[in-house]
Amino acid sequence: MKLHVIHYNDLHSHFDMWPRYMSFMKEHRTYDSLVFDLGDHADRVAPATEATQGKINTHLLNELSPTAVTIGNNEGITFPHDWLAELYSDATFPVLVSNLSAPFAKAGMIQELPTGKVGIFGLTAPYYELYELLGWSIENPFEAAAREIEALRDQVDVLICLSHLGFYQDEDLAERFPELDLIIGSHTHHVLDDGVVRNGVLIAQAGKHGQYAGEIYLNTDTGEKEAVLHPLESYPEDEATAVLLDKEQYLAERQMKQPIGRTSGLANDWFNPSPFTQLLADTMRDWCQADLACVPAGMLLGSLSPGPVSSYDLHRLCPHPINPCKVTMTGKELKQFIAEVDTNRFEQLKVRGLGFRGKLMGKMHYAGNRQHLDDAKHYTVVLPDMFTFGPLFPEIKEMPKEYFMPELLRDLLFDRLSEKSEFGELPIRKH
Template identity: 45%
Template sequence: MEKIHIFHTNDFHSHLEHWPRIQGFLKEQREYYQSKGDENFLFDIGDFIDRWHPYTEATKGRGNIELLNQCGYTAVTIGNNEGVNLPHHDLDHLYDEAKFDVLNANLYKANGDFPDWVKPYKIYYTNQGTRIGVLGLTAYFNHLYNLLGWEITEPISELEKWLEPLRKEADVIILLSHLGITDDEKIAAHFPEIDVILGAHTHHVLEKGKVVDQTLIGAAGKFGHFVGHMTIHVNKEKVVTKKEAILYDFMEIPAPQKEEEQINDFLEKGKELLNQQVTILQEPLLSDPFHETNFSRLLCKALRDWCQTDCAMINAGLLLGSLSGVVTIYDLLHICPHPINPCIVKVTGEELEKIILETKGEELPYREIKGLGFRGTVLGVFVYEGIQFENDRILINQTVLDYEKTYTFALPDMFTFGHFFKEVLPHKHKEYLLPEFLRDLLKWELENQQ
């Protein structure tokens, strides 16, 4: 009987405050099983990088790749934070120094070829000759990938295509899935030949895995709160006889020596690399999530000017701090860490009024937001540019709103993903402006003012 150990991480999102402990633990575990003669592999299932962290932002993720190298990862797949939150050039060179495989069956160049750094799958051989077939898939954000010059294809159809050779070439099939738990369960139900699915994207926690039909699904939450470990038992006929899954809680992993020093080093390296002056403010720019300020008005103006629209809207909770004196690129990251892009929609005056009236809800500013690219806490009040209020009337650029007229309207993309303004926005065509984040617009506006 052969025991094969699979360690896995997912959705780390550059929470490097957890990395020294996890790195030490993984090295220790792998050395232990190697000493016993057991095979072991290490996979990351995407979103290892997140540009909120100064070290990731300063290195455009390449610093994170070096961390994976040091830990001896076998292979990774990409998540949306790698795929759509980096400009084309930066993603195309993210893995230049990688000492592991990047497996993804549904990411292509615009000409239909795989990028040089991607394989759809790979066969790994154990010392006893067992063939481990590993395939990767990532979430189907086709419109955003297209805007960045990539082609992303429908993952299930790619899975069907690549499973055909895998069935012939592999004794054990593992899927690295940055698709989310719902898709993972559907895949397990429809493709019983897949032995193991290592999941991600929806940040789900499966403490002992989840068995769907014959497939074992594993997932380790988010931010490095857990490390996953699966054990696969294979008999001499190369048939899987048993599969087990457990998670290790970060809080129960012993801290390495000088842990805080290592964590601080990541931060300081990033801050130093981003210590580039943008401007010198004559007056402070103040933030307040529950009141309109000169800073929130500036961000809204930057959004409208960048998008060249009739009007614009932001939420004040996007700004996580104030600025004064010398402003650096690090300062802009610190107060606006969100991977949120500008977006333009065309709406009628009647539709625009519905959106604006909804933003006036008394409870909305206090709503806590998780996900959608938002890295703050509360939504905050809404701030407008090109929209005025006079005697219970809405004006667009000092002219009374016309129900029949079509307006161009700029807003952060987080409001267009189906969770807000459901009566109007889900059905509208959206023009996403990539790769710039809101902090890039702030930098542009401050430089223009200077």
Template identity: 35%
Template sequence: METIHIYHTNDVHSHLDSWPRTRSYLQERRAFHEQHDEACLIVDIGDFIDRSNIFTEATLGKSSITLLNEANYDAVTIGNNEGITLAKEALNQLYTEAKFNVIVNNLKEPDGKIPTWAEPYHVYTLASGTKLGVVAATAPFPDYYNNLGWKIEDPFTRLHESIAQARKEADIIICLSHLGLHSDERLAEQERDVTLIFGSHTHHVLEHGKYINQTLLTGGGKYGRYIGHSIIHYDGMVQQVETELIDTTTLPPERGEHREVAAQQRYGEELLDVEVFETTRFYNKEWYHYSKLSHFFAEALLDFSGADCAFFNAGIFLTDMKKGPVTALDIHRMLPHPINACIFELNEAQLRDILAIIERAEEWPRRELRGLGFRGTVVGKMLTYHFKQQDGHILVNDKILAPGETVKVATLDMFTFGWFFPALKALPKTYLLPQFLRDILTIYGHKHFV
């Protein structure tokens, strides 16, 4: 009976405090299995990078590829943090030094060709001669990918094709899925030839996996808390599949791990410690009020977007903006979020609805928020600029907006997913990519002060 070991990580999001012990563990396990003539693969299921991390931001993710190389990964797929938080040129450069296969089958060039750094599937020939086929897909965000110059395709259609192709060459098929648990369940129902689906994106934790038909689903949470370990027992047919999660907090500390993580932080800080402009005054932040900083950012957002008015939350600002020289590091600490701006064309009734929702949502300012790209603490006060309700009318730049008349409204992409303003999810919108909020502020600061 052949035993195949597959170790997997997912949704690390550049949380690297436990990385030294994770790397050491993976290296030790590979050496152990090789000594015992057992096959071993190490894979990552996407969102390894997160540009809210200074080390990652300073290198546009390339530092993460070095880490994966050091841990001897065999294959990765991309998550949305690789796919839509990097400009196309940066993503095309991300894996130039990779010593592993990058597998994703639903991301294409506009002409339909797969990127030069990726492949739709890969077949690994193990020492025993058994062939292990690996397919992979990433979550489709067409508004983002299309804007960035990519073509993102339906993952289920492309996976069906890749599975059929890999099946001609491989004895066993596994899938690296950055699609989320619900999609993994659907995939398991549709594709009976897949032995294992390694899950991610929704940060779900499946301690011992979840069976759907003959397919075992895995999920290892987020932030490097767990390493997944799956085992396939094979003797010409798959006889048994099992999976477990290793809690990295229980692994023995790696000697010098704190120094290593601190050195990464210092390296990133040094690269970002470059002056971008010099202010003539101090700009304070406030989470529960308007502030000098929110006014300045509103000017930046309106200037960059060309919109008539804007709204955003005060909780995006994590620091004040000091008087004097301001560096890229200062701006990153202030606005670490991988959040983009976007524009809507809204009419009088739609603006009225937004104002009504804000007025009713008394609990929003102190609500703690995780996800949607937000890397702060609380939502903070919802701030509106250049539009208001007065005497029963909606005023934009102090002019009454007539029924049916539309204006351009700038906001943050975190408000387009339906959680805060449900109606915005279905409305046409234009994402302003690839710039993050910090880039928008930097561009305006350079224009304003230099």
């Protein structure tokens, strides 16, 4: 059996590259090609994704007409439950996620081609605590994979896993399950120019943000497996796609630019005390009912001008899919944390990933009393959730914590600024 696959991953709503991808598709796709999107197509960093609750992404995928897609963590844990539940309601393609219990999530499928049968199933990264908080049930992906392989392997000529687990987890999949022929991956944004073979299983991944489209050729008769990446920057834009995209983005942004309130202006400076960041810190503390809130000025990308405020303004200045998280730590641990972040090194720290869409951390701002801390006493501290995932502060990852979801940091600002024209008391929302 000969098989031709086209794949694409981690667009993250970088829509400027989508017309080029559609141009590539029209040139390379044949009647029996399999086409897959590997998740994180949608990202709330884009105003159009925010305004349409991701429906613009589904509309674009409908135009692509993929064989199947899976979801990434950006769809899964940055979208509120009702957004995700409705995201694919008008999709014309199957959404394969074998380790998530959701109305749209389908188990493995068999695609019949003139030359044979292909089994396909999808897996997404299991952020257990976050999925549970959002009202979804997520399963260990390796257990789901074992179940799908047992169900599909004997019925098909080729078995494919669509993975949003990341390259290193894909390597583990290949080592555990040599019954797989192909793992098409995503999540870690690896650029695998020729693919990687582990335990006889080909692993492919195509970068991020529309850098590349991937092609895979399999021949089960000869055992040949070939993967190649095509840089998309050299492809012209598909005109019809560009027109559709411009229209959808214009309508979405116009909706977001409706005023929600007014301010006399809120300045922000990444390296000096700033009223805008201080407002965010105060709001986080009130919202989560904590002893202390800490947020760096780099979380806000600029200042808020005097006059009307819109959700478009707040999205532009705070685009991150980051939630507040309340952490319990001792006074001694809190002192150590403050000593670490009140440094030039932290202020200049450039971060990629973890939901952060800014440039650097900037000066830490606090709400609450951080003086005269008792080493043995326990304090509740509200932080951006990116601080709790491990890479920045490994010790915080193990501390007791409570995530506040689905509200993002900009949602707290929206609530604060939409109720009064100047600083005011924030009604504390019970969670």
